[in-house]
């Protein structure tokens with residue numbers, strides 16, 4: 274993972290002529306050199322943990338205090354995180370990186386943290402985009418979980434797999450594919466994010482219409498907390514009281530460290546087919562997605578770009594600004610060949626009846642080819658001085674138009690693109706990408722957060738709360754909700770060493 278950007282530096286995506294033209298003509302961005310400082314020129318301050326503490330940590334886990342390891346565990350991958358580290362800002366750099374190999378190691382690290390008063394930040398893939406890895410603490414360690422990287426069990430009868438949490442998306446899929454199975458969770462950060470991070474941040478993948486969100490796939494878990502171990506989940510559903518798994522899902526490391534997860538698995542699909550559709554406008558496309566979510570049939574991938582996102586996407590094919598491109602939808606099917614054929618035919622009939630025009634497989638193949646590529650483009654845009662960031666929200670279908678309008682109104686004067694990519698019978702999520710020449714992002718983000726809450730949306734559908742959404746989250750759940758969270762925190766982490774300042778208001 275690049276220390277100052279996204280993913281594998283070898284896959285860096287240079288800006289095409291059409292994107293440079295779009296930046297200049299639409300946004301007034303005059304390309305300039307904003308390349309990051311050199312890694313070797315960044316000097317984090319000396320670790321604030323005493324030699325005795327580091328020695329004690331070294332007895333229970335691998336410990337690294339070298340500058341490179343600490344820099345590589347600084348913050349997450351939001352644009353503000355990247356801009357900070359690109360200019361060599363080490364204000365969010367951990368004092369040490371600790372790499373446990375077992376659940377017991379994690380318990381020992383939490384015990385030492387409670388005894389010596391330093392904070393612990395569970396670190397999966399480090400791809401948080403909500404400030405989930407920057408605790409408010411005088412001294413903290415990044416608890417890098419990469420050595421917890423095994424598939425512990427595959428239960429073919431129940432179609433579940435128990436995985437250690439440090440497995441990254443591709444390795445988990447590779448290990449399960451060897452047995453003929455898939456989890457089916459493919460967020461855009463799939464290549465770098467971890468199984469534990471998917472659960473801790475309630476991630477949602479690009480195939481969520483077919484496979485479900487990650488939290489819907491989790492049926493069991495083991496969690497190390499400063500006050501002991503929680504083992505949860507004896508079946509997919511149970512009436513034995515409130516479901517405590519739901520307290521841990523989305524808890525962003527503030528209540529405990531998830532060390533293993535049992536997730537539902539499905540057979541690797543025989544067929545994958547992605548196609549493009551055009552709708553005359555966003556409202557017509559959204560209505561079609563709603564009908565499919567409510568009355569079926571349900572494709573595996575279902576996403577709809579608004580007019581602006583469609584237009585910018587077409588810039589790649591040199592038709593930028595030409596005529597009325599409408600709105601592009603990608604509709605995909607995965608499964609056994611016969612079942613996919615039937616589902617596709619039925620979906621075609623519904624989409625045509627709702628005003629859709631079939632565009633064939635070319636747009637679908639192009640989407641599949643580039644589905645993990647956009648974050649590389651962000652690095653290139655930052656390199657020439659443009660600003661790019663994303664945010665997302667969710668609401669009931671009846672409120673989608675008002676929420677969409679409210680977010681756009683909160684970001685005047687910038688290029689704001691939107692798509693719907695996660696749908697349910699009652700609700701949908703809206704995902705926005707903002708590209709601009711200049712912006713005070715803290716101010717803009719506060720304005721958007723307030724607009725989302727005022728318009729009745731939830732502050733996040735799948736990125737989580739972190740530090741960036743904490744104030745808005747408090748408004749969303751109200752004072753009593755905040756008190757419940759604090760009570761849970763007090764009982765699982767009485768010394769407050771786990772991710773202080775993240776999630777819990």
Ligand SMILES: Cc1cc2nc3c(=O)[nH]c(=O)nc-3n(C[C@H](O)[C@H](O)[C@H](O)COP(=O)(O)OP(=O)(O)OC[C@H]3O[C@@H](n4cnc5c(N)ncnc54)[C@H](O)[C@@H]3O)c2cc1C
Pocket residue numbers: 279349350351394395396397398399400401402405406418438459460461462463465466467468469470471472473474475476477478479524525526527529530531532648735736737772775
């Ligand atoms: C380019 C890009 C694209 C993205 N696309 C998507 C997307 O399509 N869908 C989506 O849902 N999200 C997406 N994200 C957000 C992010 O990838 C997800 O939130 C992901 O689930 C984080 O996983 P991670 O392993 O990187 O977690 P990290 O970033 O390491 O951690 C996230 C939070 O969870 C905590 N945590 C991590 N592991 C554990 C654990 N084992 N136990 C307890 N707490 C833990 C951390 O302390 C932190 O607070 C994207 C991010 C980027 C940068």
